[in-house]
Amino acid sequence: MFDVIPTDITLDSNPGYSASPFPAMVPATSAFLKISVLAGGMLLACPVLPGQDAPPPQATSSPPVSIPVKLDISRRSLKNFLTDEAALSPYRSPDGTIGELTGLFMIGSGSVPYAVFWDSLSCRLLGVLDITRPGEAESVAPLPPSGGDETVKTAPSPYVLKASGPAQFSGPTGSPATPVYFGFRLIDGKPEFLYTSGPLAVEERIWLEEGGTLLKQRFSVRDAAKGFRILLPAEWKERVAVSAGTWKNETLTVPAEAAGEVILTYRLTDREPEPAVSN
């Protein structure tokens, strides 16, 4: 056991970099933080407009007590697992080859059987892998021939969620813009990704709850005077509940009043099969 010398300098003090020609670069967090605070609690009920689907299930109504999972966050290069042409588009090089996922965030936890992938190039949630399921390469196996009738059985994909379609984020007109990644920060151990998409400044926070069975995705958008839209893959919609906005097909339209906080809650477990009705 060692006693360490006392220091009269802490991070609050000027650490003496005045001599450095490298000027202090304060992260541009303040603006993001301010908008979060201002917009927080301003969620308004949105009327159903003609042509829109019924209001989504409200994830925040009577919120259950939910315990966030302590997250393990890493950045890794990974072989590109996307299969949808539109989702692959940002990764396609001029010669047509598909690049690795080099700016990938992998979010997981030792106690959770899921790995969540978010990528800084396309600035989107790319997928959720169930690490207990066999990989895709081994999930498709031809069955032995039986009476000349060769059939192929496809096992379920290990990806509970896998991105498809164009960029998820768009302005009120629905035209997607190429997102530009700015950085990320930790809010109570949860990664919050900061990026711009056209004129929109987006904060997107990702975390797991309920022992990892629920994935939460919180959007806070500033400069969204006319609201914004989130386009989700069709397969994701059946798993998601949202705290605000209205659906039209796979597009969630979030009004300006709710732009400060929209939480999408994804159920990562499969639904229990409904019991068979017998007479």
Place this chain on the structure above:
Amino acid sequence: MRYPISFLRERILSLLPALVLASLPYAGYSQTDSTAVDTNPPESKERPFVTLNPTDQVPQVRAIIPMDGANVFFLNHRGQIGAAKFSPGLSQIGWDLYSEIKLNALPSLALGPNYSILTASENELTQAFDSDKNAQLDFFQALLQDWPGRGKGVTITAGPVADQWGRIILALSPGSLNEGQPARARLVAWHPEHKKLVTVTESELLIDAFAINRDGLVASRLHMADYKDGYFVSLTDLPSFDSKQPDASPDPMPFTLPSLVIPAELTKNDPPVQLCFAHEGGKEKLLLPCPKSKHLIEILPEKLGNIWQGSILLRGKTERPVESIVEMSSGVILGGGSEGFVPLSGLSEPYRIMRITLAKDGVILFFNRSIDRFEGSKPENYSVKAIALNGGETTLAVVPVIESDGKAVILKTNAISAGTVLRVVCQNLPSEKGETLLSSAAFYTVHRR
């Protein structure tokens, strides 16, 4: 073992550097096992003592950046950034993580203001901040994601390294910027106050690692996968930075050429991984660790006109693998590798060849101990070969002359031509106390006489 967050915070705050410490070295330092006690007088503004519990865990170090003479930040094998504190003799006092985020970082760190840390992956230069001042990095800003050739597959291969003008230097993989131009690797400079990324040197070969000294001399390890007999190091003077024309490219553009060859026999065929400038005995050296063979290579650069050449020597064999080396203060050298931190100075030095210099009529070998004069006077105990850089080798006849202190031997030879690597082997040359040479072979790259 998990510590309460508040405790961890106190611990890491104690690890962080205090420039005040430089003027009050180790005041209050106590090596007792007793419980930590605040012995500061009531009016003191100093923080209370913080107790560090010893831990069996050893950080697997991939990169180190000193904060001052006693504290470092480091990058571990998982990509996490830690802070460690050392005694004057480089005994490790303690370490802790500064961030649990596992970055996909290349093995190099640069220090920014306010204890921010710069790292680079193949596709991003990132600056990490402790924005809420709780001694944990919590904000990771992508400073740079675009550069010439990025869309054509050009990636960051080494860095970040800060130069003396406050710029951050990165190495980019070879790429052709314009149709028909040859693909070239580049060292580029990024400055927070200037928008344009400036190329500062070009190279035909990919740059695996590099270091910059206080005068702007860049030492780069060049990648040449097909060449198995040695490892190329180049020395290139960075063009001066003109703050009035910060975005101007140097004209002419310095071109990084292979200056020195580290023969594979000196490293046991283990490529050196990083480079570090260090100062000993009034001379600047370049140290390169080879983690698998545990060999530590020393280069003594010499400049003749605008050409760099010099001695290439085995400095030592470390007990534990070393991947990264830093000079904490002049002559105080710390290494780190997969088995933790390794002090590399203040140790008993083995009997070895310290330097080779060229003389008018041969070469001079310098030793750190007096040699056995009987053996040292025998010409057959020396072998000098001149290996031409473009192929072929010549064995030179030698006549040894031992200097009066017994620590230098002049090997008189025929004329040594430029464009060669001299391989000097002392087959049987014990010290006067009977010690065996650490390495009987030493090398000198001759570009100019």
